[in-house]
Amino acid sequence: MLLIHCPYCEEMREEEEFSPAGQAHIVRPLQPEEISDEQWAHYLFFRKNPRGLHHEMWLHAAGCRKYFNATRNTVTYEIMETYKMGLKPSVTASEEGQS
Amino acid sequence: MSNSIQVESPLHHAQLEQLIGQSSAGGIVLHEHKLLGHLNLRGNAADAEFLAGVKEALGVALPITPCSSAKSDLAQIMWLAPDEWLIIVASGSEVEIEQKLRTYLTGHFAVSDISGAQTLLELSGKDVIGLMKKSTGYDLHLDSFPVGKVVGTTFAKTGAHILRVSEDRFQLIVRRSFSDYVWLWIQHGSQEYGLTIV
Numbered sequence: 001m002l003l004i005h006c007p008y009c010e011e012m013r014e015e016e017e018f019s020p021a022g023q024a025h026i027v028r029p030l031q032p033e034e035i036s037d038e039q040w041a042h043y044l045f046f047r048k049n050p051r052g053l054h055h056e057m058w059l060h061a062a063g064c065r066k067y068f069n070a071t072r073n074t075v076t077y078e079i080m081e082t083y084k085m086g087l088k089p090s091v092t093a094s095e096e097g098q099s
Numbered sequence: 100m101s102n103s104i105q106v107e108s109p110l111h112h113a114q115l116e117q118l119i120g121q122s123s124a125g126g127i128v129l130h131e132h133k134l135l136g137h138l139n140l141r142g143n144a145a146d147a148e149f150l151a152g153v154k155e156a157l158g159v160a161l162p163i164t165p166c167s168s169a170k171s172d173l174a175q176i177m178w179l180a181p182d183e184w185l186i187i188v189a190s191g192s193e194v195e196i197e198q199k200l201r202t203y204l205t206g207h208f209a210v211s212d213i214s215g216a217q218t219l220l221e222l223s224g225k226d227v228i229g230l231m232k233k234s235t236g237y238d239l240h241l242d243s244f245p246v247g248k249v250v251g252t253t254f255a256k257t258g259a260h261i262l263r264v265s266e267d268r269f270q271l272i273v274r275r276s277f278s279d280y281v282w283l284w285i286q287h288g289s290q291e292y293g294l295t296i297v
């Protein structure tokens with residue numbers, strides 16, 4: 001069982017209360033009609049699957065029901081940080097010396 | 100043919116009234132506060148006018164600290180999320196209080212009467228902590244769960260909002276569709292302590 005910090009409830013909660021919600025920081029194209037089908041498909045369907053640091057969204061499903069972001073190591077499951085929607089991560093792969 | 104509609108608690112079929120007084124020695128005491136008014140309020144906690152309007156309408160400041168609650172003569176308010184609160188009011192007063200909120204609030208807000216969607220169960224008794232420990236992963240120690248705190252968490256694997264009313268008294272807000280399951284769970288979990296319905 002992981003303990004996950006909800007940045008909205010401002011405390012650690014049981015993993016059971018959360019559900020993962022995929023890659024974070026995906027920006028919707030501002031002018032969808034001006035991009036190619038391939039670019040649109042990349043936006044819709046293509047996701048990173050890194051070995052190591054990953055920025056992803058989680059939902060505090062049983063608690064405040066807010067989405068937030070987490071920086072997690074996909075190998076060790078260690079969650080380095082969680083942060084509110086609209087904020088940038090403070091731990092990034094370049095700082096960890098990874099590509 | 101009568102046109103009158105009888106409102107029923109989601110635990111109507113359990114006939115809790117008929118179980119009152121049947122056992123008095125239980126370590127777990129259960130009471131359903133049925134058919135209370137439940138209002139869901141959404142709004143911007145950073146908007147001073149919104150906060151002032153709610154205070155004017157309900158007679159108490161909106162609790163904006165995460166997981167906190169507040170109480171006035173009119174209402175019990177529980178923090179659900181940074182922009183969402185549950186307002187529990189006396190049975191039958193929900194329409195009037197919803198109107199009152201609409202009178203005092205302007206701008207971007209939402210108030211919804213969800214009285215029929217959930218029910219409020221109160222658990223107490225000398226063994227209540229034992230039952231709670233079986234039911235939720237949340238840390239029940241008074242340092243992490245003080246009186247007046249409300250947490251959205253899991254209860255017997257379903258979602259519930261739990262308010263600590265006193266050291267050994269908890270109120271549970273459970274969804275209508277899960278209330279029978281929670282009732283069965285409470286009966287099962289209370290077997291080793293005995294269950295008294297009040």
Ligand SMILES: [Zn+2]
Binds near residue numbers: 006007009010064066
């Ligand atoms: Zn939360």
